[in-house]
Amino acid sequence: MEQLQLVKELQEANVGKVLPSEPLANHTTMKIGGPADILVEPSNLAMLQETMKIIHQHQSKWTAIGRGSNLLVSDKGIEGVVIKLGNGMDDLEVEGNEVKVGGGYSLIKLVTIISKKGLTGLEFAAGIPGTVGGAVYMNAGAHGSDMSKVLKKAHVLFEDGEMAWLTPEELKFSYRTSLLQKERPGICLEAVLNVEEGNREDVVSTLQKNKDYRRNTQPFNYPCAGSIFRNPLPEYAGALIEKAGLKGYTIGGAKVSEMHANFIVNDNGAKAQDVLDLIAHIKKTVLELYNVQLETEVEIIGRK
Template sequence: MTPMLINLPSGSEIQTQFTLSDLTTFKVGGPAEWFVAPQSVEDLQASYVWAVENNISATLLGAGSNLLISDQGLPGLIISTRFLKHHNFDEQTGRITVEAGKPLPKLAKQAARKGWAGLEWAVGIPGTVGGAVVMNAGAHGGCTADNLVEAHVLNPDGSIEILPASALNYTYRSSILQQDRRPLIRAVLQLQPGADPKVVQTTTQTHLSHRLNTQPYDWPSCGSVFRNPLPRSAGWLIEQAGLKGYQLGGAQVAQKHANFILNCGHATASDIFNLIRHVQHRVEQEWSLSLHPEVKMLGEFFEVA
């Protein structure tokens, strides 16, 4: 039985069979069974409760980076946080309260202009605050766990629960929120105000320039595909296995940085998935090491032998 659609507080609508490829940085993926882009936290609450009451799974979609969506699309309700960008700088405490859809690079640049130190590491990460909190995003020796004070999540009845950072069990690129399916709606971050804005901006720009100079941006990608199996980096292992430039369908291991897979204009999600598996198998053969994907794969995928 098809669930009855609802009117959201802002007038936003829940849509059916909404194509998701344009909302991911890989530019691949099939349609969402149900889709909504809430204009407010109240919209998000109403959408989530609607899904719970109709026994429909709900998945949040931020910037669509670090994500590979199946060509078959996704069941359930996909909730895009792209309009949830409100933030507040508290001058008394040095804390930023920010909604889940706020792009992390923009927030890092705004903090730098104010002379608030602590987010310089985040300027080149192509994701949202919500995604960063869930996966403990990091770069340049910093990570979300260094800044997070608390995370606000939605309970199935629509109420908001505040989780202290200590409750998230942060480890390398991981948190308890990856198993806890409750949507993250906002976060509170601690920074250090009062620094010289020029100094913070210089450090921020240095990190951004390093990223632009060492990583490929000529074709769509998801950012780094694999976690780094210390002490070696995933990119070094893949390069030493002779896989730079290796192509499968429209997907290619980047020449500039081997831990990137590129959509060279006509890749399918299946191409990318099978290239990921090929890289894993080759590195396993060469180094007896398992590469674990950092990219989150949603939907059904089938490995081609």
């Protein structure tokens, strides 16, 4: 009854799309995940604030997603409201060496547009799936750089409804983590990024090389969530998994990619449990063989 009332209020407030019992397999790059009790896709920032206000009035749980990359959603789905940042949360302004961009903006699209303008600094993100908000949330990176190196400030909505602009220092960035993940859960609504003028041909060339590298070494032709494990530097997770002989290892419909061992692909109608069992097997094997404890980079969310 409480859920029906919440759906009714969200719909009456015209906050955007409101979808009860929406399968999250439709909203993740791994094509895995049970239903969200309610999925809301706000039409703009004001509608997101209204959504959060209604959620708080009902004391409902909530989770934010972007394009659904770097996510493994439970087969039992997610309790409460799932807020999807996308259409309506994807404005873009470029002024001189400063880029102001909505949290729902595609990171790949942003990098391509900025590079074509001859602006440099974001080439590292070529081919990283997901949104700008998600990239800030997890301090996404590649090729020796990450979001902490280019972010000037981020506009954040915390779960208690407070909004604030935070600097990289305040976001407490470290390797693939930020304040927003556990210490103080929140959503990156907008980001202001620093870029520099460069030689357009050089910038586009670097961008293309980075895209080609990803295309040639990572299995994005299959449903997947990106890297499964953080690199236990100076070692690399993919190299350890490959050395352990686990490339191509399968549980249910989930398989360790034969192209890159730090990727698990949805090879044949995989369930989240298949992926979780495969993650557990990889961790156990690598620990036994090399005494290295692998930690997941992919975010595992939803009902246990």
